Amino acid sequence: MTPPAxxxxxxxxxxxxxxxxxxxxxxxxxxxxxxxxxxxxxxxxTVALRRVDLSxxxxxxxxxxxRKRYVLLPNTAGxxxxxEAIRTLHxxxxxxxxxxxxxxxxxxxxxxxxxxxxxxxxxARLVKEGFKVLPYCGDDLVTCKRLADVxxxxxxxxxxxxxxxxxxxxxxxxxxxIENVSVPxxxxxxxxxxxxxxxxxxxxxxxxxxxxxxxxxxxxVLMAEAMRLAVDAGRKAYLAGRMPMKAYANASSPVVxxxx
Amino acid sequence: xxxxxxxxxxxxxxxxxxxxxxxxxxxxxxxLAGKPVAVEKNREVVPRARHREEPLADGDRLxxxxxxxxx
Numbered sequence: 151m152t153p154p155a156x157x158x159x160x161x162x163x164x165x166x167x168x169x170x171x172x173x174x175x176x177x178x179x180x181x182x183x184x185x186x187x188x189x190x191x192x193x194x195x196t197v198a199l200r201r202v203d204l205s206x207x208x209x210x211x212x213x214x215x216x217r218k219r220y221v222l223l224p225n226t227a228g229x230x231x232x233x234e235a236i237r238t239l240h241x242x243x244x245x246x247x248x249x250x251x252x253x254x255x256x257x258x259x260x261x262x263x264x265x266x267x268x269x270x271x272x273x274a275r276l277v278k279e280g281f282k283v284l285p286y287c288g289d290d291l292v293t294c295k296r297l298a299d300v301x302x303x304x305x306x307x308x309x310x311x312x313x314x315x316x317x318x319x320x321x322x323x324x325x326x327x328i329e330n331v332s333v334p335x336x337x338x339x340x341x342x343x344x345x346x347x348x349x350x351x352x353x354x355x356x357x358x359x360x361x362x363x364x365x366x367x368x369x370x371v372l373m374a375e376a377m378r379l380a381v382d383a384g385r386k387a388y389l390a391g392r393m394p395m396k397a398y399a400n401a402s403s404p405v406v407x408x409x410x
Numbered sequence: 411x412x413x414x415x416x417x418x419x420x421x422x423x424x425x426x427x428x429x430x431x432x433x434x435x436x437x438x439x440x441x442l443a444g445k446p447v448a449v450e451k452n453r454e455v456v457p458r459a460r461h462r463e464e465p466l467a468d469g470d471r472l473x474x475x476x477x478x479x480x481x
Contacts, residue, residue, distance in 0.1 A: 175479040197479065198480025198481075199448075200478045201473065202474045204421060204440055211480075237453070240455050241448040241450060241473075242477075245446050312481065359481075361480075
C-alpha cells in the first residue's frame with residue numbers, strides 16, 4: 151500500500167514516500183540484492199566505494215540498482231579521518247551520484263562507533279563544497295545539533311553498533327534527538343529485526359537506514375518485506391499517538407450491566 | 411619513443427604500460443572502458459572529461475575505484 155501523499159518527507163528539495171533506506175552490502179548475489187531492495191520499498195540505497203577488482207569481470211552492485219528508481223547514496227565506510235572521507239566522496243562524485251552522501255567517520259574499529267568530532271569537521275567542509283550531507287553519528291543530542299548547525303540535511307544517529315542487530319539500545323536518547331534537532335532524524339545502524347524498525351518509527355524517527363538486518367536474515371527478501379511493513383506500521387502508530395501507559399488494568403468492557 | 415614503457419602503480423600493484431599512455435588508455439588496457447570507474451592520480455581526482463588527455467608518467471600512483479555493495 152502506498153502511504154498517503156501527505157505523509158511524504160523530504161531531504162532538501164528531494165521528496166520521498168518510503169521511510170526505509172537500505173544498504174547493498176553482504177548479499178549472496180546481485181539478484182538477491184535487487185530483490186531485497188525491491189521488497190523493502192526503499193527509494194534510496196547506499197553503496198560503498200572501493201578499488202576496482204582488476205581480476206574480475208563480475209557484475210557490480212550498480213547492476214542491481216535501477217538509477218531511474220533509486221537515489222544512490224554513497225557512503226564513506228572505512229574512513230577514519232575527515233580527509234579520507236572527503237577524498238572518498240570526491241571520487242564518488244566522479245562516479246555520478248545524486249548529490250547526497252552518507253558521511254561516516256569511524257573512530258573505533260571494534261565498535262565502529264563514529265568519531266563525532268571528526269564527523270562534524272568533515273560535514274562542515276563537505277557542506278561548503280556543495281555536498282548534501284547525511285551523517286552517521288552517535289546517539290548524542292549535542293553532536294546532532296552541531297551537525298544540523300553546519301548544514302547537514304539530516305542526522306543519522308546509531309541505534310546500536312553497525313551490523314550488531316542489537317536494536318534500539320537507547321530509545322530515550324533517540325527521542326531527545328528527535329524532539330530537539332531541527333532536521334530529519336534517520337535511525338541508522340543496529341536494527342536487527344522488524345520490531346526494532348517499528349520502535350524507531352514509533353519514537354518519531356523520520357526514516358530508518360539498515361543493511362545487515364536484512365542481508366543477514368536467513369531469508370533476506372522476506373525480511374526486507376517485514377522491514378517495510380514494520381516501518382509503515384511504526385510510522386502509523388506514531389501518527390496515531392499511542393495510549394498512555396498505566397500501572398494497573400482498565401477494563402475494556404463496560405463495568406455496568408453485568409448480570410447478577 | 412616507440413616501444414618505451416613506464417612503470418606505474420595501479421591500485422597498489424606495479425604495472426608496465428607504453429610510454430604516452432593516458433588515463434583513458436590505461437582504463438582501456440584494463441578492460442574497463444565504458445565501466446563506472448573514477449580515477450585518482452597521485453591523490454588528485456582526474457575528472458572524467460580529462461581522462462582522454464591526462465598523461466601518465468613513470469612512478470605515477472593510480473587509484474581506480476567504483477561502487478560496491480555497502481551500508
